[in-house]
Amino acid sequence: MPLVSTGEPIDRRLARLQKAMGLTADGILGPETMTALEARILSRRQIANVPSSLEVSRSGLDLLVAFEVSSPAYYEKKLRRPCWPGGESGVTVGIGYDVGVTSAKQIEQDWRGQLADEAVDRLLSVQGIAGLRAKQLARVLSSVEVPLDAAQTVFYRCTVPQFARRTLEVYPRVDKLPPDAQAMVLSLIYNRGTRLTGSRRQHMAALKPLIARGDLDAIAEQFELMTELWPDLPGLVTRRRKEAAMIRGADRRYSEDEIVRV
Numbered sequence: 001m002p003l004v005s006t007g008e009p010i011d012r013r014l015a016r017l018q019k020a021m022g023l024t025a026d027g028i029l030g031p032e033t034m035t036a037l038e039a040r041i042l043s044r045r046q047i048a049n050v051p052s053s054l055e056v057s058r059s060g061l062d063l064l065v066a067f068e069v070s071s072p073a074y075y076e077k078k079l080r081r082p083c084w085p086g087g088e089s090g091v092t093v094g095i096g097y098d099v100g101v102t103s104a105k106q107i108e109q110d111w112r113g114q115l116a117d118e119a120v121d122r123l124l125s126v127q128g129i130a131g132l133r134a135k136q137l138a139r140v141l142s143s144v145e146v147p148l149d150a151a152q153t154v155f156y157r158c159t160v161p162q163f164a165r166r167t168l169e170v171y172p173r174v175d176k177l178p179p180d181a182q183a184m185v186l187s188l189i190y191n192r193g194t195r196l197t198g199s200r201r202q203h204m205a206a207l208k209p210l211i212a213r214g215d216l217d218a219i220a221e222q223f224e225l226m227t228e229l230w231p232d233l234p235g236l237v238t239r240r241r242k243e244a245a246m247i248r249g250a251d252r253r254y255s256e257d258e259i260v261r262v
Helices: 010-020 031-049 058-069 072-079 104-111 117-124 132-140 148-170 179-192 199-213 216-229 234-248
Strands: 055-057 259-261
Touching: 055 058, 055 179, 058 072, 058 179, 058 234, 058 259, 072 148, 104 117, 104 148, 148 179, 179 199, 179 216, 179 234, 199 216, 216 234
Parallel strands: none
Antiparallel strands: 055 259
């Protein structure tokens, strides 16, 4: 079904948008819907205020957010408080913001002013801690709350530009790929970090020459091969496969309003 149909009643079109954002699909432009729409628009505009490293597609950026959040309703139910995603992750807040792998200075810069000082101080107390210990500490921090609007502001204004720069540093010619592919490589770095050494990083290391050549099929294949690393984490397996599929289809025509410079 197309997103816009000129003959369709406004309330039905609004209800469809509300459903896509995880809101009550009542077709009424009330406070909840206005807040969600404003946050989505204003958060994306934050990206334009910093120098850009990559040109990613809006659909790719939306998919990255969906991987991390699923929907606003899911965020409010499961992610509003610190959690531990599993594996080698640290305590995670907001939209996939891993306190365990982020410097204290960066945490201060990103969150001071977005959350109460006490909440920021508590996040700083678990900085650098990962794995099972982080799992225990996430429970201790259960009283800390990160509203979705604060999470979106930090994500679009701070996190996305930072990870775009890191992605370009790791894979110097990634900015020559089509926007869908750039977004999915950004998604990978956002999820796994920048390290290319070690037995579990061989696929990420193998990507470097493939990205330099712009070989989309070979890049997608490495994403798919990574799934062998997480036999017990179906969410990560699904994520890599969806990223691979978007990369394979990335060589397409993009309109200007599909492109987000980050």
